[in-house]
Amino acid sequence: MPAVDAPAPRQSARFLYLYALAACGGSAAYVPFLTILLPLRVAEIAPGGSLHLMARIAFAGAIAASLGNIVFGWASDRSQRRAPWIAAGLVLSCLLLAAMPSAPGGGWLICLIVAWQLALNLMLGPLAAWAGDTVPDSQKGLLGGLLALAPAAGALSGALVTWQGLVTAEHRPVWLAGIVAAMVAPLLVLGRPRPMPQLMAPRALADVAAHASLRAVWKMWLARLLVQVSEASLFAFLLLWLRQLDPAIAEHRVAALFTAVLAAAVVVALSVGRWSDRHDRPIEPLAACAAIAASGLLIMTLSRSIAPALIGYVVFGLSSSVFLALHSTQTLRVLPQPQHRGRDLGLFNLTNTGPSLIMPWLVLALVPRYGFPALFIVLTVLAASAAIILALMARAGRATKFPEPA
Known part of the structure; x- marks a missing residue:
């Protein structure tokens, strides 16, 4: 009788769902705070210079997030444990988030933001690497689809803590910290992932294969950066552009559009992720x-006019949301060495923080002189370039599989 290959090991559904819930907690930790609560607090502290203070906070926070994600990802690599780092980051980031209303001035607020960003990435860096340690390639598409829930969870958390009459302004960060803890803690307490030693064993790559792997890493990195710059630009300036086309459009209509796109992205990402796993x-x-x-x-x-503009945004918003969710897990396929997974994902995280440094200068260079269509032309070229990079990568068949671990 010929030998029958044993089925590839699969991670438990419980861990996948709890991991997705924790990722939702990570999104809830920063999306409502950075987009709603922080600007309101800045307006209170510096009513005459809120734009200048927000710019300083955004720059300092992006630098802290970038460095923190790399350093703590590397530290969790060295310790060969992820959960203790995630737990420490959860506790510290929630405490610092709850302390935000106590900042007496702009300088103190910047210091708190830097400390909070470091603590948050103490949680997020090892959390991202834990997926690479525990989820085999055959389930990465499914996990990517589940991760599409995270942006929607961030938006819903913001709506909840700002619901009129539900929570006073000074208590909103405390409530938000509680929501984050309720989403992340179950993974740490109940997750108990099945061991996946084949995902942790160092890979013996020949020099040529290693070189090809490095090229694949950079292609994936560049493709995400190009899409992220486009996404970040629209996230910040969509309402301004829509009001140029129709000054009467209400902000609640735009917010509803955001929510609808994020909700639809979950369904599409799950379907596409399952398809990519099966095939x-x-x-x-x-x-x-x-x-x-x-x-x-x-x-x-x-x-x-407003109608085609909204159609164009729905097409872009839906496809870019699915792209970012699936890319987060498929990136784990191309990282060449498990022992450096946390550090390497920290470098990939620069594609998330970098656009916040690139985007304002891009917008200021184009929109005042040439208008929003010029900006959209540049963003179209960026997204199309990402598509070409990935299409060539798929055609060559590179970086989708590695040799068996040594």
Whole structure:
């Protein structure tokens, strides 16, 4: 009788769902605070200089987040344990978040933000690496689909803590910290992932294969950066552009559009992620999403009225959200060595923090002189470039599989 290959080990559904819930907690930790609560606090502290203070906070926070994610990812690599780092980051970030209303001035607020960003990435860096330690390639598409829940959870958390009459302004960060803890703690207490030693064993790569792997890493990194710059630019300036087309459009209509796109992205990402798992084709969906995102931006470039503008944004927002969710897990395929997974994911995290440094200068260089269509043309080129990079990568068949661990 010929030998029958044993089925590839799979991670438990319980761990996958609890991990997705913890990722939602990570999103809830910073999305409502940075987009709603922090600007309100800045307006209270510096009513005449809120834009200047927000710019300083954004710059200092992005630097702290970038360094913290790399350093703490590397530290969790060295310790070969993720959960203690995640727990420490959860406790510290929640305490610092709750302390934000006590900042007496702009300088203290900047210091608190820097400390909070470091603590938050003490949690997020090892959390991202834990997925690489525990989730096999055959389930990475599913996990990527589940991670599409995270942006929606961040938006819903913000709506909850700002619900009129539910929580007073000074208690909102405390409530938000409680929501984050309730989402992340179950993973630490109940997760108990099945061991995946094949995901942790050092890989013996030949020099040529190692070189090809490095090229794949940089292609994935660059493709995400290009899409993230486009996404960050629209996230910050969408309302301003829509009000140029229709001054009467209400902010609640735009907020509802954001929510609808994020909700639809969950369904689409789960379907596409499962398809990529079944067919073992992880890169093609990413290339397709980037191409569709570019088409949405092109529609926005050509729009001169509100209806096609909203259609263009829905096309872009849906495809870019699916792209970012799936890319987060498929990146784990191309990282060449498990013993450096946390550090390498910290370097990939620069694609998340870097756009906040790039985007304001890009917008200021183009919009005042040439208008929003010029910005959208540049963003279309960026998204289309990401699609081309990934399509060529998929065609070559590189970086989707590695040799068996030594």
